Amino acid sequence: MPDPILHLSNLDVRYGRTQALSGIGLSLYEGEAVGLLGTNGAGKTTLLNAVSGFLRPSGGTLELFGEPIHQCPPHQIVRRGLLQLSQExxxxxxxxxxxxxxxxxxxxxxxxxxxxxxxxxxxxxxxxxxxxxxxxxxxxxxxxxxxxxxxxxxxPRIMLFDEPSAGLSPLFVQEIGAMMRALRNDGDVSILLVEQNMLLAAQVIDRFYMLRAGTVVAEGPVSELEQDHEELARRYYL
Structure with missing residues (x-):
């Protein structure tokens, strides 16, 4: 296996005394799309903000292209080829x-x-x-x-998408989904996708990590999301 281009190991993030992320482990390889799934408050956006440099981890390691970035400000991370698209x-x-x-x-x-x-x-x-x-x-x-x-x-070599379908009409959700699939298939950009819409995520990603209360509770190939989505939501979200 090649080395991951983005690697998190035992990553912790705190908001004051509140533990927002605990022991997160995640890898992203060149040319793939990985989903971060979970309900509101699971820690998905916090994780993206830590990767992008907007939040400073309180523990663990965070590496981009084999180099540590946990002390880097956002503009340096952008220049290294990682961009985040926020909901705003x-x-x-x-x-x-x-x-x-x-x-x-x-x-x-x-x-x-x-x-x-x-x-x-x-x-x-x-x-x-x-x-x-x-x-x-x-x-x-x-x-x-x-x-x-x-x-x-x-x-960019890596793009982080934070709920790209939020607030959009079904037509635009389809167009955004088609664009992300094309971007993944072209192979120039690796994707880390935060999304609550499992149907959209399943059309884009290769693998997923499921977050709950700031920890990874499940991970697997996209084929596991091809089951009944209501059953998946009950299993992972409730």
């Missing part, structure tokens, strides 16, 4: 689609802007039709597409 999307609402995409390329890939722009338009033709539209006037689904597209402009 963090777009510049007064700027156009094109300007938001241009900002995405500045940190890591300013010289390949044109090539990456065509790549984004390949995944999201809708954005090409709206290059001059201000981000704040777009629908929620279109803004999610723009947030993903802006991240792709930085040529």
């Amino acid at each position: 999307r963090d777009l510049f609402g007064d700027l156009t689609v094109l300007d938001n995409l241009r900002l995405g390329s500045l940190a890591r890939a300013p010289k390949t802007f044109d090539r990456n722009l065509e790549r984004v338009f390949h995944y999201f033709p809708r954005l090409k039709e709206r290059v001059a539209q201000r981000a704040s006037t777009m629908s929620g689904g279109e803004q999610q597409m723009l947030a993903i597209g802006r991240a792709l402009m930085a040529e």
Whole structure:
């Protein structure tokens, strides 16, 4: 087996005296998509924020491409090729689609802007039709597409998705899911996906980790999610 490109071992995170994550172990290999599943409050977003450098672990190890990053600030982790897409999307609402995409390329890939722009338009033709539209006037689904597209402009090697389906219509959920599947199949980007929608997750990921109360309670291949989803929810979420 090759070495994982992202590896967590016995990771702990605290909010003051509260233990938010305890003994988390997780690996992500190049070219695969891994799901982080669980109910609200299970610790999924906390884990992403620890990986991205927004939270400082209180114990354990956190390695990116074989190097420790638990002391690195977020901007250094981004420059190493790991980007997180938060639920807030963090777009510049007064700027156009094109300007938001241009900002995405500045940190890591300013010289390949044109090539990456065509790549984004390949995944999201809708954005090409709206290059001059201000981000704040777009629908929620279109803004999610723009947030993903802006991240792709930085040529990430790992993308962390935090509930990309939240608040979206079924049509946009299908489009976002299709894009993540294509991204995984192209093999250029590895994915860590936080998602409560098991049906969507099962269409995208290769493996999963199930979190409950800040610990990993189960893990396995995506085939285990092809069972009755209501039964899975009762088993893992209740």
